[in-house]
Amino acid sequence: MNRLATSLGKLSLQSPITVASGTFDTGYFDLFEQNILGAYTTKTITMQPKAGNPPPRIFETEAGLLNTIGLQNPGLKGFLSEELPRLRDLLDIPLIVSFSGSSVAEFEAILETLEKEEGIAGYEINVSCPNVEKEGIAFGAEPDVVFALACALASKSSRELIFKLSPNVTDIAQIAIAATEGGASSLALINTLYGAAIDWKTGRFRTSNPVCGYSGTALKPVALALCHKVAQAVKTPILALGGIHTWQDALEFFYAGASAIALGTAFYSDPLAAVKLHQGLKDHLEEKELALSELIGKASLPLP
Template structure:
């Protein structure tokens, strides 16, 4: 079940997604942390952030809508209180999701994290739809993305994963820009910009008005984006969006992912990530798949079918 990506050796390819697994340590009595490939922390910024006021999460048909606003403890508190206890689980890879409002803030967080031990990689969040500056503003503008990724890569002591936004016209183009600017791997997708309205009060259900949609509702779109990205770049991909069952994970691997991330499923079942890691192993055994890595990019498209060049081609 081992996979390697961008210099990271994971015990299996199932990783908990950012914002749905706290800072990892909160899950130590719920999940066997060494039985999952690793986890990505909540987005960490230079200063602590309080996030938006409630309501910030609502359930939707086959998914959920959130506008947390990147609440987090800030890099200093993270390094002092949250990271050190994870030394008890050396097999579980800690990936820190990095967020900033400016390029300087992203670089500042990375430089501070560089000084600590026990972190396997950084995931650059250029795709948060819930803040007015930073986040998606970087991930949806080619020039800003290129500049941010190249600056982050220049200071990073660790593998740099760039988390792409699905809220763009061509995710494959953004993937190429990130790869050319030095990304070691890509993760996708973040949440899809969305909203919900209470017709009785005629008000938006989220305090931020709009939020990000995640969960099974987005899976087919996220899968298509992973597939297009895998055809555009050669660097490894961590695929995510609505994964709940082992078969969902296999779909993402076949479409081109080397590992998968699991987010919203943990809200329905806090043990979902571990359950999926075990379930994927059983799936491989029952399908005579000797190495899970052999599934990556193994999609078979029948010769009689033409592959559209881009989304929307008919």
Template sequence: MERIMSELSTSLGKINLQSPILNASGTFGTEYFNFFQQGILGAYVTKTITLKPKIGNPPPRLYETEAGLLNAIGLQNPGLKSFLNNDLFDLREYLKIPLIVSFSGATQEEFIRMLEGLELHCGIYGYEINISCPNVENEGIAFGTNPDIVFNLVEKLARLTDRELIVKLSPNVTDIALIAQAAEAGGATSISLINTLYGMAINWETGKSRLSIPVCGYSGIGIKPVALALTYQTARAVKIPVIAMGGIHSWQDALEFFYAGASAIAIGTANFSNPLTIPEVYQGLLNFLTQRNLNLKDIIGKVN
């Protein structure tokens, strides 16, 4: 067991992980642990929560494409108060691995209130700050598209916590490296990317959108080349660790992201088609490293 931990161990800014695999926010409930041991994951990431409850968008909200998944869920969640009174208690009692809480807001004040509320509770190892949502203070443009806004937000949040502060980046920007550098300068301890790309599907017979919100989030195997390129660019632009996600379905996919510079990876859409994706990726990585007498840290960022 010690050898396994050594080969696959990695670290974020403030958290040491026994496994380099996380679940992508919103794609993985604790019921998946009926299929494999918790320790296969380095940490558990919650679905993104917001200050007030959100009912999400009306159905249809999911559509499987030729190479991936479209979703228009709309951040459905019970809100901060319910999360703290119910979900957080259950997660702390159940989990044997680090807990990372993902949250978002529509204003800078909402982000601050979210963090202040979460900071009052123990058992949380870190936060994933989802900055891909519309900023109502900036005419609905997502927080994560403007480096100055990213810096100001992250700087304020970093002052409020000593826990891991992961900033989750959107790929729908002109220069993701610039956004990552702004987050790092503001005090982020690690970066996660990519959130979903913009996507759309239309019924060719009727001309109607396949989903209730025409332009929505696109994830899955089809976005892997984009995610890989953005991971490479970001890892070269910052000194803090990068958590990569986007189209990872196999241990070979995962290896590509580690070579590109990721210190950890997150698996999301693949869980829906194969609930055993995460343990299969874990075992494949372990076998690869063992056969070559390598540790994960030996290959991170070593793309030729």
């Protein structure tokens, strides 16, 4: 019996562990077996290639990592010709393609192109990347826009449609409701918080773009609270991420209502974080004679 089996909307996952878009690459499979993961999510692709932001792009803070990569990617054509064939050959686990657009029409056009390709299990719709001025944030912050985008995309695909939500909004539950009503079949949350760092000796920002995405340890309580909030607002399956490192972290998110989790920044402090998480979770569930699915959303209030 696979106690770790879970599902994310239409996807059956053999492991509840996935990877945060943009943090992971198949190079890690030199270090561990891919079936530790339940799915593989690509770096976000856009219609046109993107050079990304100038260096310096990253800076480590007390409890997390700042980044301003700027969605560097080879564009849809480059992805189809160089990346997708390689991923199809290499992966035995479901492939989720993350993409972003500058208009509803562009999101639709990318999806229509990807629909013609085999070997893709689902899409992650990046409406929340805070790094790039036009793409992403304007979509993710407005419930009406998220609803319209979800409607447009859901009508064109029967594949898993994951909307990735930003924490940098007034009420994430309203965005989750809008995505769900529009047809999103699952929700990934949270994307990075805003963050910045300045060298106090020189007064200079540490990164080329002053306002970065902030990820890592510090995000965990924020992500957990928002996971709970969204789980209360909608029945849509949740892929939780934000500061998760250990199997104990993952359990907290399952209790809060997540069906699966993603690791990101954790890989940079421990390349084998997913392996340890997988083993720890498996051992724990065996000891308790439980299946993961029995824990999801079962968080309760402290005893008086």
